[in-house]
Every structure is written in C-alpha cells, then in structure tokens.
Amino acid sequence: MAAVSSTSESGDPGGRHPPERRLLLLGGPQAGKTSSANTILGDEVFQAGTETTHSNVGQTEIYGRRVTVVDTPQWAIPGDPEDDEDDPSAADENANAVAETDGPARPPPSLDSEGPCMGAILCPPGPHAILLVVSVAQPFVESQRRAAEEQLGALGGGTWRYSMVLFTGVDKLVKGTFVEEHIANTGEALQWLVERCGSRYHAFDNTMKDADDNTQVPELMEKVEEMITDNQGWYFEVNELILLEEEQARRALEEERMRMEEHARQREQMIGGPPRELRLLLLGWKGVGKSSVGNSILGRRDFESGQETELCLRRQALVSGRRVTVVDTPGWDWFSVRRTPKRIRQESQRGAALLRPGPHTLLLVLPVVSSLTARKRRTLLAHMETLFGERACLHTMVLFSCGDWLGRTPIEEHIQRGGRELHRLLEYCGNYYHVLDSKTPGKDSRSISDLLDKIEEMVRENGDDAFLPIQSEWLSEESSQSSDNTEPEDDCRGCQLQ
Structure with a gap:
C-alpha cells in the first residue's frame, strides 16, 4: 500500500x-x-x-x-x-x-x-x-x-x-x-x-x-x-x-468448499441407510509395515506392529463416515512363492474369507525405501494370482508405506525414479496407488480420507464386480485359529457396496 x-x-x-x-x-x-x-x-x-x-x-x-x-x-x-x-x-x-x-x-x-x-x-x-x-x-x-x-x-x-x-x-x-x-x-x-x-x-x-x-x-x-x-x-x-x-x-477457500460439497454429495448418493462398509485386505512381504498401515487406516493401534504376524487379524472402525474393516495377514517370502510356507498362503486366503462376501480392495503394501527388481515383482504377482486368481489385479492397489522417508519429494517423482519394474507393477494394479506415513495412527486423517476415496473410485470402476468374491476352497480351509472375535456372518452387515 x-x-x-x-x-x-x-x-x-x-x-x-x-x-x-x-x-x-x-x-x-x-x-x-x-x-x-x-x-x-x-x-x-x-x-x-x-x-x-x-x-x-x-x-x-x-x-x-x-x-x-x-x-x-x-x-x-x-x-x-x-x-x-x-x-x-x-x-x-x-x-x-x-x-x-x-x-x-x-x-x-x-x-x-x-x-x-x-x-x-x-x-x-x-x-x-x-x-x-x-x-x-x-x-x-x-x-x-x-x-x-x-x-x-x-x-x-x-x-x-x-x-x-x-x-x-x-x-x-x-x-x-x-x-x-x-x-x-x-x-x-x-x-x-x-x-x-x-x-x-x-x-x-x-x-x-x-x-x-x-x-x-x-x-x-x-x-x-x-x-x-x-x-x-x-x-x-x-x-x-x-x-x-x-x-x-x-x-482457494472457495474451491476447497466446492470440493467438500461435491465430496459430500457423492457420499450421500452412495449412502443407503447404515454406514457403508469398505473391506480391505493387507498383503505383502514380511516386514513391509502392513500392521502399521492397518493402524494408520483405523486411527488406532489395533494391530501389533514391530513383530512378525502369524495369524490373520480382523479389526473394524468408523473412518471418515465409513465403516472400514481391515484384515492384517502374515508376510510372504521376498523371492519365491514356494518359499512361502503353505500355512502362510492359506492364512492369506483365510484373511480374504474373513471379509465375506469378499474384499473390496487388496492393498499391496510396498515400502518406499525398498527397490523393486524383476524377480521381486514377479514374486509379488505370482503370490497374487496363485492365491486370488487372475482377476485380483482389478481389485489391487499399491499402498506405499513409510511415506515420511520421502520428505518433500512427491510420490509421483519417487515412482518416476523407481524404474521399469515399479511401473509394470502399477500397470498391473490399474495405476491405483497411495502413500501413507504409517508411523503415527490418526496423524494424517486427510491422507486416509483420500485413500478411502480412491478405493471407492476403484469400486465404482469395477461396477458389478465391486469386490473380489471369496472362493469355496478358501472357506473349506477357514480355521478357528484366526485371531478374531467376530462371527463371519456379521462381516458385511449393512454393507452398501456389494
């Protein structure tokens, strides 16, 4: 002035x-x-x-x-x-x-x-x-x-x-x-x-x-x-x-207000009474941070992080107006499906069975600090297709963990530097991906809300095949050893996305 x-x-x-x-x-x-x-x-x-x-x-x-x-x-x-x-x-x-x-x-x-x-x-x-x-x-x-x-x-x-x-x-x-x-x-x-x-x-x-x-x-x-x-x-x-x-x-404030109103309008169109449910299955290698990611999504420490997961564990919470059910699973071997014990492979399938009639999204957890070689990528895809079938790719999203390691580097720039194998993995997943700082549960509610928005977008894209149906052989293997106190028939009560 x-x-x-x-x-x-x-x-x-x-x-x-x-x-x-x-x-x-x-x-x-x-x-x-x-x-x-x-x-x-x-x-x-x-x-x-x-x-x-x-x-x-x-x-x-x-x-x-x-x-x-x-x-x-x-x-x-x-x-x-x-x-x-x-x-x-x-x-x-x-x-x-x-x-x-x-x-x-x-x-x-x-x-x-x-x-x-x-x-x-x-x-x-x-x-x-x-x-x-x-x-x-x-x-x-x-x-x-x-x-x-x-x-x-x-x-x-x-x-x-x-x-x-x-x-x-x-x-x-x-x-x-x-x-x-x-x-x-x-x-x-x-x-x-x-x-x-x-x-x-x-x-x-x-x-x-x-x-x-x-x-x-x-x-x-x-x-x-x-x-x-x-x-x-x-x-x-x-x-x-x-x-x-x-x-x-x-x-900027006006655009943010309009975005929130449009977001609320889309949610109202999808809500049909009780809180709608999203069913998420966490998958990946051993030690990639699946349990920490699950805690971040639910906003509380429901999964024990820092130690190896032996049995599937299912937990549920209201997150951003949605009922979110998350199942944590044991980790796979890094280099071969055969080296992943049969018990671990069965636990992955039982994890999906705990989300009957099926998970909406398979979250493939991948740390941003790990490099992806051709062998590692082939091992991941072999696990996915062996355990969940060829159509699993339609319901899979890459979820980058340890996002705090990126600092101010955008995830897109990290992907660009990740090389051909990372690009091929994302293509397999329909280029659906998200990044989380999984250190502190509930720290970044905006990022969690954005993740759930992407999952709902995937659900809409899949149309009639909104979720990955569980197979009869998974049910036959289902065991009471799974660490969960919820009756299976209650899994999707009130789900509006089926």
Whole structure:
C-alpha cells in the first residue's frame, strides 16, 4: 500500500466533475456498517438486516462534493479462550451483547466472503477515510481489537493515518451518557482503538437519518476533511499485489468448499441407510509395515506392529463416515512363492474369507525405501494370482508405506525414479496407488480420507464386480485359529457396496 496525494482531485477547471471523497467502511458482526452506509448516502441503497458477503459501492453528493461509500463483509472475530481468562466478565458481556442487538446472532462469515482489499479496490485509486464501525451496544473486548488490527494489517502499512472510529447505536446509550464516557468506561481495548486512530471518532444514530435537523453526516464529512488536511491531501492507495494474494487465497477457500460439497454429495448418493462398509485386505512381504498401515487406516493401534504376524487379524472402525474393516495377514517370502510356507498362503486366503462376501480392495503394501527388481515383482504377482486368481489385479492397489522417508519429494517423482519394474507393477494394479506415513495412527486423517476415496473410485470402476468374491476352497480351509472375535456372518452387515 502507498499514500498518494489527492490534491489533483479538487475538481477539473471546467467544473464538470465535482471533487470526490471515498469512504471505506469496515466492522465486525452487527456493527451497523450497512445502516451507516445508508445514512451517509441518504437512501436505502444497501440491504440492511442481512449478512453482507461481498463489497458494495454507492455514491451520493454532499454539499457539491461526490461521495463514494463502500460497504464490506463483516470481519471475523478470532476466538481465544485466553480472553475469558484475562477478563472474567467477557462471557457475560458477550451474552449481553446478543440480548442488546436487534435480531438473532448471525453466523460467522462464509468461506467466499471477501476481505478488506476487495472493498478498497471498489473506490479507486483508494479511500480517503477508513471508517471502523463499532456498535456501542456491544462490548468491545480484546478479540474485537485484534480483529480490527488484523483487518487493517491486511490492507498494508500506514492505514491508521486514514482511519476513524464510527460509533453506531448511540441511541441505546443511557440517557445523558456521551460517547466520551462510553470510551472511558468500556475498557482498554476500545481506548487502544480510538488512540490508534489518532483519537478520531464520530457517532451515528441511524434511527434519525431522516430527521430534518440531522447534522451527523455533514459533521462526519467535516471530520473527514480535517483528516485529509492532516494527511496533506493524500489518500490510501491499494496495492494490487496484496489484492491479488487475497483474491487467490479467497478462491482457494472457495474451491476447497466446492470440493467438500461435491465430496459430500457423492457420499450421500452412495449412502443407503447404515454406514457403508469398505473391506480391505493387507498383503505383502514380511516386514513391509502392513500392521502399521492397518493402524494408520483405523486411527488406532489395533494391530501389533514391530513383530512378525502369524495369524490373520480382523479389526473394524468408523473412518471418515465409513465403516472400514481391515484384515492384517502374515508376510510372504521376498523371492519365491514356494518359499512361502503353505500355512502362510492359506492364512492369506483365510484373511480374504474373513471379509465375506469378499474384499473390496487388496492393498499391496510396498515400502518406499525398498527397490523393486524383476524377480521381486514377479514374486509379488505370482503370490497374487496363485492365491486370488487372475482377476485380483482389478481389485489391487499399491499402498506405499513409510511415506515420511520421502520428505518433500512427491510420490509421483519417487515412482518416476523407481524404474521399469515399479511401473509394470502399477500397470498391473490399474495405476491405483497411495502413500501413507504409517508411523503415527490418526496423524494424517486427510491422507486416509483420500485413500478411502480412491478405493471407492476403484469400486465404482469395477461396477458389478465391486469386490473380489471369496472362493469355496478358501472357506473349506477357514480355521478357528484366526485371531478374531467376530462371527463371519456379521462381516458385511449393512454393507452398501456389494
């Protein structure tokens, strides 16, 4: 931001265009910005009583001078429990504020609400005065002070030279009480704000704007002229770079909101009553971190990691609105199917049988720190096809474990460096893959949610073959030795993805 001289705005020599003054109104919830803007404009230009989500501009002429007024969305009040600790009466004051204001409390600003820069750009090349609207009917505590400071900070440096406090609702003051007494009695936060504005303030009673003897607007404009004179005729110029950054941040929030809404809509289409179920079977070599991955997915330590898994173990939890059932299995040999004991191969099949009528996804766990040779890849695929058949590839996803080893390296770059054998493995899996930091269960819920989204995408792609059906020979081998306390017939009760 920069302060720029406005002496050239005193009007053109021909007098065809009157000189202009530009006012930017900022304030918190129910401060009375919109009503004050209408009072200055002398008409109901803006719709009062509803939340302002986008900046609006209006113009009028006062004593031969064109006045531009910009109303802006309310600023957000940051929540801080320390406020209540520092000021025990803060909670009571906030409760009283709701009772004293007109109408119900409004919700916080929506994600697509604009910031102060967007309002400033509507009065180019910049406002002569920034009016900080504060209602005397609400307590002005530390959180409001911080909000005001953050809003002006977003505009850039030097804003306080152009700022003035505009008090509203003075008709609600106790009869005989002046604004000066209100400032002195309200507390340090309000006193700080007024002092920061160079002790410039004005008071509005928006209920008397239609009165014939109403002088509050002309008096406000006189104070604005005094401030402009003190600033040597300068106005506050908007820095387009800061505006661009704010607009990009706003758009990012809006895109995220739309993405979440679309995600929720897709979920609603798939939900048919009880929480839907995803059935996941963890597979892979010995020591690749299958148990840790299972704990990360479920968000808790249900599987014993750090030691060799001997028997299949099934656990279940609600994760991101879904019922997720995970079965951990013993590990395979790295180099040969024959070297994997028959008991381990049968346990893998029994693990699938614990997910009857079948697993939606076979998660092939592969550490990002391990290199994949041609022999290792052939061994993995031989295990998959020997144990689960040729169509297992339609339900298999590579799940990279130990993702924290990547640091800031994207998983796509790691795959690119992984060589031909890794690419061939991913092609076998239909290029379905995901990466997890499996050290701390529940650490990265966003990554787990993304994994479940990919699994549901795979389910939709598979259509009628949404899961890998278990085979009769797997059931004949099913043993009570499997470490699980859940009856098999209960496995998919309420499943909506079958």
